[in-house]
Amino acid sequence: MPVPDVTLAGAALTEARAAHRDRSGRLRAYDQIPRRPERPSDYRKYQLPVPPLPQQSFVTSGYDLDLPDDEQRRGAEMKAVGHGGVDLAQKRGTKVSLVPLEHQVGDADVLFVGKLFGNSVVTHHAVREGSGVRDYLVIHGHLEKPASGLAPGATLPAGGVVGYVGDSGSPGVVHLHLEVRRAREGVSLSNLGPGELVQNAKTVACDPRNVLPLL
DSSP, X not given: OOOOOGGGOBOOOOOEEEEEEOTTSOEEEEEEEOOOTTSOSOGGGBOOSSOOOTTOOOEESSOOTTSOGGGSOOOTTOOOSSOOOEEEEOOTTOEEEOXXXXXXXXXXXXXXXXXXXXXXXXXXXXXXETTEEEEEEEEEEEEEEEOTTOOTTOEEOTTOEEEXXXXXXXXXXXXXXXXXXXXXXXXXXXXXXXXXXXXXXXXXXXXXXXXSOBO
């Protein structure tokens, strides 16, 4: 078996424990991979699946994973615990293109097409990290529709069309939900059902800025 060349790998990312209080006041704990300090905080410095709008705010979806509990965003419809997506506002129908992750091995492949965060496409990316290769998934959610003919098992090269921006699952709020998660050791992503893809026991939310390529 070939040994990964560590000179081509990214830093080994470390999980951290975080928590927030849900709407009932119960403290809910989860794991997350926070942004490495040396990575730029401004999302405009990264390659994104859709071009950012001039006044893009890059609202963190669900909960702001690395913020103290009293600073985390709340909302009547926010039910997810510990997911680290970012909302990218764009015009309805804007093409969503696949962005390969830094230190990715080969092309990405399609893991899931269907209902998750509205119409969603989930892609799988093998990434050189530390002394090995780790499995990551990228969720593209609230699509108007996936790209025609896209199905699990399909290979997607850099720039391949994932789908089109919409508001499925979030009526009236047209945007792309972009979320990156790393599979836990020993977990096979291909064996997970749609709901399991975002379970903290199976995958860990990763700040997208750790793995998105810089411009």
